[in-house]
Amino acid sequence: MKSILSTEWKNLLRMPGMVFVLLVLAAALGFTAWAGLEEYRVVARMETEAKTHLRQQWESMGPSNPHSAAHYGTYVFKKNHALTAFDEGVNGYVGRTLYLEGHRQNELVQSDAAQGDILSRFGKLRPALILQIILPLLLLLFAFQSVRGERDADRVRILLVQGVSYSKILFGKLWSLWIPGMLFVLITLGIQISLLGFSTHLLGRALLLAIGYGLFYWIVIALALWLSSKTEKSYTALSWLLGIWIVWVVFYPKVTYSVAALLYPLPDRVEFSAGMKEDRSALLDGHNPEEEALKSLEDSVLQAYGVSSKEELPINFDGLLMQADEEFGNRVWDKHFGELYQQMQKQKSLVQWASLPNPFGNLQSLSMGAAGTDNFHQVDFLQEAESYRRVFIRTLNERHAYGGSRTGDWGHKEDQEFFNSIADFQYAEPPFLSLISQQMPSLLLLLAWIGLLGIGLAKVKPKISAL
Amino acid sequence: MLEIQGVTKKFKQQTAVDGLSLSIPEGEVFALLGPNGAGKTTTLNLILGFEKADQGSILVDGIDVAKDLGEVRKRLAFIPENVQLYPHLSGKENLAYFSQLAGIQYSDEQLKNLLLEAGLQEKAHDSPISTYSKGMRQKVGVAIAYSKKAKLLLLDEPASGLDPLSSAELSQLVRKVAAQGATVLMVSHDLFRVKETADRVGIFKNGELKKIVKASEVTANDLELIYQGIVV
Ligand SMILES: Nc1ncnc2c1ncn2[C@@H]1O[C@H](COP(=O)(O)OP(=O)(O)OP(=O)(O)O)[C@@H](O)[C@H]1O
Ligand SMILES: [Mg+2]
Numbered sequence: 139m140k141s142i143l144s145t146e147w148k149n150l151l152r153m154p155g156m157v158f159v160l161l162v163l164a165a166a167l168g169f170t171a172w173a174g175l176e177e178y179r180v181v182a183r184m185e186t187e188a189k190t191h192l193r194q195q196w197e198s199m200g201p202s203n204p205h206s207a208a209h210y211g212t213y214v215f216k217k218n219h220a221l222t223a224f225d226e227g228v229n230g231y232v233g234r235t236l237y238l239e240g241h242r243q244n245e246l247v248q249s250d251a252a253q254g255d256i257l258s259r260f261g262k263l264r265p266a267l268i269l270q271i272i273l274p275l276l277l278l279l280f281a282f283q284s285v286r287g288e289r290d291a292d293r294v295r296i297l298l299v300q301g302v303s304y305s306k307i308l309f310g311k312l313w314s315l316w317i318p319g320m321l322f323v324l325i326t327l328g329i330q331i332s333l334l335g336f337s338t339h340l341l342g343r344a345l346l347l348a349i350g351y352g353l354f355y356w357i358v359i360a361l362a363l364w365l366s367s368k369t370e371k372s373y374t375a376l377s378w379l380l381g382i383w384i385v386w387v388v389f390y391p392k393v394t395y396s397v398a399a400l401l402y403p404l405p406d407r408v409e410f411s412a413g414m415k416e417d418r419s420a421l422l423d424g425h426n427p428e429e430e431a432l433k434s435l436e437d438s439v440l441q442a443y444g445v446s447s448k449e450e451l452p453i454n455f456d457g458l459l460m461q462a463d464e465e466f467g468n469r470v471w472d473k474h475f476g477e478l479y480q481q482m483q484k485q486k487s488l489v490q491w492a493s494l495p496n497p498f499g500n501l502q503s504l505s506m507g508a509a510g511t512d513n514f515h516q517v518d519f520l521q522e523a524e525s526y527r528r529v530f531i532r533t534l535n536e537r538h539a540y541g542g543s544r545t546g547d548w549g550h551k552e553d554q555e556f557f558n559s560i561a562d563f564q565y566a567e568p569p570f571l572s573l574i575s576q577q578m579p580s581l582l583l584l585l586a587w588i589g590l591l592g593i594g595l596a597k598v599k600p601k602i603s604a605l
Numbered sequence: 606m607l608e609i610q611g612v613t614k615k616f617k618q619q620t621a622v623d624g625l626s627l628s629i630p631e632g633e634v635f636a637l638l639g640p641n642g643a644g645k646t647t648t649l650n651l652i653l654g655f656e657k658a659d660q661g662s663i664l665v666d667g668i669d670v671a672k673d674l675g676e677v678r679k680r681l682a683f684i685p686e687n688v689q690l691y692p693h694l695s696g697k698e699n700l701a702y703f704s705q706l707a708g709i710q711y712s713d714e715q716l717k718n719l720l721l722e723a724g725l726q727e728k729a730h731d732s733p734i735s736t737y738s739k740g741m742r743q744k745v746g747v748a749i750a751y752s753k754k755a756k757l758l759l760l761d762e763p764a765s766g767l768d769p770l771s772s773a774e775l776s777q778l779v780r781k782v783a784a785q786g787a788t789v790l791m792v793s794h795d796l797f798r799v800k801e802t803a804d805r806v807g808i809f810k811n812g813e814l815k816k817i818v819k820a821s822e823v824t825a826n827d828l829e830l831i832y833q834g835i836v837v
Contacts (some may be wrong), residue, residue: 141702141705236672292687302707602650602655
C-alpha cells in the first residue's frame, strides 16, 4: 500500500500544471480563511462595542419608571459562532440582532427558513465553499483520470500480472487522493482555530467538520474510481461523473427544498403576525382595562387583599395587569412559534432524509451545523432571546407591582441600582450533544454511502481495454 | 513449461480460440504467427487469466490457471503490444514500483543492474518514460520480467512499430532471456521477425493452430496459408 501511495503521489505531482493547481487552491483557501476570520472579528468587535455602549446607556439611565424601561427595551445580539469564519451558512442574511420590548414577543422568525440552507451557497466566499465544491470536484477528476490512465495505457494487465489485486490498486488510489484532500481541510481548520483561540468546544465542532468532509471526500473519490472502472469506454465515466455532480450540487437540493416547502408550508411574516394579532386581540390587552377576563383578575386580587377598589390596594395593580397580558401574549407566541418550529423541523428532516441520493446535501447540513451557522442555531438563538425577554419583562412588571407605588401611579421611579441588577443577555449555543443528534441522519447517510461504495470497490472487475 | 490442452474461447457467436493445444518446453522461444483477428491476444489473455476458457486447460509450470491464478501469475511476465508504463516516472521508478507490487524490494544498485541487463543504457534510467522510444519501454518490460524471475515471458506483437535496428536488438534480448532459462511465447504477424527470434512457429488462423514448424523451416507455402483471405 505504501508503494502504491508514493507512486500515485509521484504521478499526481508530476502531472503538468499540478503545482499551479495546488498553488491556486492553497491561495484560494488562504484568502477565504483570512476573509472569514477578518469579517468574524470585525462583526464581533462591532457587536461587543454596541453591546457595551447599550449597557452603559442602560446603566446610566438614572431613576426611571419600570414600565418606561420595559418600553425602552433592549437589544440582544446573537454572537456569531467563531466557525462562521469557516462556513457562513445562513448567517449572511438572517437577523442576528433583536430588539426586545415589553408585550412584544419577537416576530423575527425567518419565514423562508427552510430556503436558508440552499441560499447560503451563494453567500460570501468562505473556505467551506471551496472545500465543498471545488476541491471535491478536483478529487473527482483526478480519480477519474487515474483509472482512465491505467485503462487507456493498458497498464491494468501489467499491474495485475504482478500479483496485486485490482481492488488494492483502487484503494491505494482512494487514499492517495483522500489524504491530500483532508490535509487541505485540516490545515484550513487548524489555521482558523489556532487564530481564533483553542477551546474544547471549538475543537469538538472542528472535529465534526473534519469527519463530515472526510466522509464526503471518501464518497466522491470512491464513486469516481468505481464508475471509471465500470464503464465500457473510459470517457463515458467522465460524463456520468460530471452529470452526477451537477445533480448533487445544483438540481437535487433545489428540488428537495421546493418539495419540502410544498408539503410543509410556512406562513410568511405577514401571515404570521396577523395570526398572532388575531389570537391576542381575542383576550386581554394591558392598555385596555375593560376586558372581562381582566375583571376576574382584579376581583381575585381585591379579594386576596380584602379591599374593595384598586386604589386601596397596597400594591400597584397595573404591574400585575401588564404581567397577565404579557403571559397571555407568551402563550400565543408559544403556540404560533411552536407550530412554525414544528413545520421547520419537518422540512429539515425531510430534506435531510431525502438527501440519501445526495451526499453533498448531507455534507452541507453537517458543515453548517458544526459551524453553528444553520437554521437550527438561528432558531435556538430566537428561543433563547425570547426566554430572556420574558425574564426581563417579568422583572420590570413585578417591580412595577411591588416596588412601593400604588395603582395608577405611572410616575414612580426606581433607582439605577435596580436596573443595574438586571443581567445582560448572554447567548449560550446549544450543547454539542444536541448538535450531534441533529446531524445524526446526515452522518448515517454518509456512512451508508461509504458502505456501499466500499463493497463496490472491493468487487469491481477491471476492464481490460486492449484487444 | 506451458501446456495448453484443447482450449476454446467464444465471444458471443464468434470463436476466438478454437480447440488450441500447444506444449512449449522450458527455454524455448515459441511464436504464434497469424493475421489480425486470429485470436493471438485472446490466447495470451487466457494464459494471463484475464479471460476464462470455455473448454480445455492451461498449465504453467504444472499449475492450472483456472485453479491457482495467483501462483501462475508469479511465474509470468507480460509485455503488451503498446507497453506504456507510468509516463511521469523514470524507467528505474517504474521498475521499482512494479517489482514492489510483486513483493520484491530492490536497492538502487540492483535496479540499475536489472535495467542494464535488459539492455537499457544507464543514462536513460532516470529520465521519465514519456521520453522513451517503444524499444526502450520494452526493455523496461523485460527488466520487470527479470526482476520477478519470470519463468514464462509473454509478448504481444513485440516488433510492431520498431525500426529494424531496435527490432533486431529486441530479438537478441528475447533470445538472451530464453538462454537464461525462461520460456518465451510471443505472438506476431511479422514473419520475418519471428523467423529471426523464435525456435518454433505456430501458424494460427481463425482461432485454430494450423501447423507448427521450426522457425528456420517456415516456407512460402506456410506464408500463403497465413495470408490467404487477408490480402485480397
Ligand atoms: N472481449 C472481447 N469481446 C468480444 N470479442 C472479442 C473480445 N476480444 C477479442 N474478440 C474477438 O476475438 C477475435 C480474436 O481477437 P484477438 O484480439 O485475439 O486477435 P489478434 O490475433 O490478437 O488480432 P490482432 O493481430 O489484430 O491483434 C477478434 O475477432 C475479436 O474481435
Ligand atoms: Mg492482438
